[in-house]
Amino acid sequence: MRWAAAGAGGVVLLCWPLLVPPYFVFLTSLIVVNAIVAIGLNLLSGYTNQLSFGHAGFFAVGAYVAAVLTLRAPALPVVATLALAGLATALVGLALGIPCLRLEGLYLAMATLAFGFVVVEAILNLDWLTRGNDGLAVPAARLGPLALGSDAAKYYLVLGVGALMVAAAVNIARTRTGRALLAIRESEIAAQASGVHLAAYKTLAFAVSAFYTGVAGGLFAFVVGFISPDAFDVFLSVDFVAMIIVGGLGSIPGSIVGAAVITLLYDWLAAFQNYRPLLFGLILIGCMLFMPGGIASRMAKWTHQAQ
Amino acid sequence: MTTTALVHVVVSGLATGSIYALMAISLVIIYNATRTLNFAQGEMLMISTFVGWSAHEALRLPLPLVLVIAVVAAAALGWLVERLVIRHAIAATHLDVLIITLGLSLVLRAAAGLVWTHDEFPFPSFFRERPIGLGPLRVAPVSLGIIGGSLALMLALAALFRWTRLGRAMRAVAQNQRAARLMGISVERVYSASWVLAAVVGAIAGVLIAPVIFLSSKMGLVAINGFTAAVLGGFGSMPGAVVGGMLLGVLENLAPLWLPAGIKHSVPFLLMIAILVIRPSGVLGRVRQRKV
Numbered sequence: 001m002r003w004a005a006a007g008a009g010g011v012v013l014l015c016w017p018l019l020v021p022p023y024f025v026f027l028t029s030l031i032v033v034n035a036i037v038a039i040g041l042n043l044l045s046g047y048t049n050q051l052s053f054g055h056a057g058f059f060a061v062g063a064y065v066a067a068v069l070t071l072r073a074p075a076l077p078v079v080a081t082l083a084l085a086g087l088a089t090a091l092v093g094l095a096l097g098i099p100c101l102r103l104e105g106l107y108l109a110m111a112t113l114a115f116g117f118v119v120v121e122a123i124l125n126l127d128w129l130t131r132g133n134d135g136l137a138v139p140a141a142r143l144g145p146l147a148l149g150s151d152a153a154k155y156y157l158v159l160g161v162g163a164l165m166v167a168a169a170v171n172i173a174r175t176r177t178g179r180a181l182l183a184i185r186e187s188e189i190a191a192q193a194s195g196v197h198l199a200a201y202k203t204l205a206f207a208v209s210a211f212y213t214g215v216a217g218g219l220f221a222f223v224v225g226f227i228s229p230d231a232f233d234v235f236l237s238v239d240f241v242a243m244i245i246v247g248g249l250g251s252i253p254g255s256i257v258g259a260a261v262i263t264l265l266y267d268w269l270a271a272f273q274n275y276r277p278l279l280f281g282l283i284l285i286g287c288m289l290f291m292p293g294g295i296a297s298r299m300a301k302w303t304h305q306a307q
Numbered sequence: 308m309t310t311t312a313l314v315h316v317v318v319s320g321l322a323t324g325s326i327y328a329l330m331a332i333s334l335v336i337i338y339n340a341t342r343t344l345n346f347a348q349g350e351m352l353m354i355s356t357f358v359g360w361s362a363h364e365a366l367r368l369p370l371p372l373v374l375v376i377a378v379v380a381a382a383a384l385g386w387l388v389e390r391l392v393i394r395h396a397i398a399a400t401h402l403d404v405l406i407i408t409l410g411l412s413l414v415l416r417a418a419a420g421l422v423w424t425h426d427e428f429p430f431p432s433f434f435r436e437r438p439i440g441l442g443p444l445r446v447a448p449v450s451l452g453i454i455g456g457s458l459a460l461m462l463a464l465a466a467l468f469r470w471t472r473l474g475r476a477m478r479a480v481a482q483n484q485r486a487a488r489l490m491g492i493s494v495e496r497v498y499s500a501s502w503v504l505a506a507v508v509g510a511i512a513g514v515l516i517a518p519v520i521f522l523s524s525k526m527g528l529v530a531i532n533g534f535t536a537a538v539l540g541g542f543g544s545m546p547g548a549v550v551g552g553m554l555l556g557v558l559e560n561l562a563p564l565w566l567p568a569g570i571k572h573s574v575p576f577l578l579m580i581a582i583l584v585i586r587p588s589g590v591l592g593r594v595r596q597r598k599v
Binding site for chain 1: 396401402404407421425534572
């Protein structure tokens with residue numbers, strides 16, 4: 001039954017560009033990109049309790065690395081570009097994560113928030129590379145002789161990479177590493193007492209989370225085709241946090257659902273720009289007060305009752 | 308650079324620094340009571356300043372009365388927020404409350420945008436902008452006014468914490484909540500009082516700084532520098548908040564003289580990351596031992 005449902009879902013996702021108009025294909029690509037970020041952020045916040053308000057910074061690093069690589073080295077296949085974007089971001093994540101190990105809770109939140117601001121300033125100042133405020137037009141991704149220019153082609157790229165990242169995340173949760181991360185989430189002290197190397201795993205979580213977000217940033221650059229620093233402001237970091245709060249901390253399906261909900265709301269409210277933060281703020285408050293586990297815990301409760 | 312110019316830069320740095328110090332104090336007041344960070348502090352400052360400004364525009368009230376209105380509005384807002392939202396999240400973790408105040412900051416800013424638009428407005432000032440001669444030095448009265456006003460407020464707060472019943476209760480709750488409750492202190496009332504007091508300090512800071520940075524829905528971002536100031540001085544410590552604020556204000560004004568212009572805006576953030584990494588307990592803070 002579960003496999004049949006998953007198979008049907010997979011077929012629908014594969015045929016999606018044939019079923020709906022291009023704009024919805026674009027929107028679905030964005031949802032998948034955001035879902036990758038949400039999963040990455042959840043690996044950090046949901047599993048190791050390190051809340052980050054700076055993931056827009058990682059997202060920007062990934063997007064700019066991918067864009068600059070595509071502009072300067074057009075022959076590079078898109079898979080290599082994305083991998084490099086992810087690795088570069090993971091390095092930045094390590095550089096931020098190691099000193100931040102000593103911080104917890106509020107301090108970490110503020111340090112990552114500051115990191116987000118610094119990244120935007122850095123992009124503005126490296127204008128020989130990033131063209132500062134003017135932004136960069138990103139050429140179509142290339143896969144050998146193929147140029148992935150159409151919405152559908154970009155969608156398949158995003159979907160393929162997204163499926164890989166989701167599969168990897170699900171499997172991380174099942175490995176020794178994943179169990180260590182879960183143990184840290186339940187109780188840092190108990191985990192440490194059971195022989196989990198806290199510092200190593202927290203740093204690892206930071207790097208993996210940055211890797212996910214960097215790859216998603218690269219995909220974002222290709223999907224949207226144009227990037228500029230103002231797209232990566234602190235409010236984007238808040239949106240990412242909103243995704244995992246709405247979806248549910250520490251849940252991979254929750255991350256995907258949260259990313260979908262926030263992305264769709266964002267799109268529907270495009271005409272009501274002034275009301276959007278109002279609604280997002282109310283959603284954040286409402287979730288914390290009335291639904292602390294997010295949609296994922298609600299779904300778990302329903303399926304439990306149904307049985 | 309001449310001494311005169313240096314003095315001018317340092318004095319205006321101290322002026323912005325006093326505002327950062329006030330923001331830091333209001334963050335620390337709430338932190339000491341509830342062990343959480345109020346992300347909406349800047350937005351509460353912005354709303355109360357806007358309320359005062361509206362009263363000024365509508366009724367042509369004199370400035371001291373505007374200040375009173377802003378303070379009353381802030382007190383009401385602080386009380387409402389604590390009573391209607393934060394109190395209901397009493398079982399939540401500190402991070403949960405952090406996210407709630409984050410949501411609150413989004414809501415307040417959007418609401419201000421709907422009511423007052425996102426434009427910038429000039430705000431009347433108690434003090435004049437034109438520099439006056441003070442012996443061989445030239446200083447802007449507005450800088451001196453902000454410094455003086457802030458110092459007066461800080462002294463009043465110090466007196467409140469030291470000599471009043473409420474102040475003692477707040478210090479007790481900051482030290483040990485359970486013990487404070489056992490001594491018959493109503494911790495809930497201290498929560499309420501902390502939010503009200505923090506909001507009031509914010510409103511006064513808002514009225515002082517609005518003539519300089521203009522009144523706008525974005526002015527709440529000044530609270531981020533308040534956090535940096537608090538971290539710089541050692542989060543949780545009141546004297547630390549003051550020292551941190553002043554230090555940050557002066558450094559921020561001096562940094563562009565030696566550093567490339569591009570990183571001027573990053574100075575507070577880089578400073579915050581540096582302090583958090585090198586000495587998380589701040590300049591005056593003590594390392595807190597945590598028991599399991």
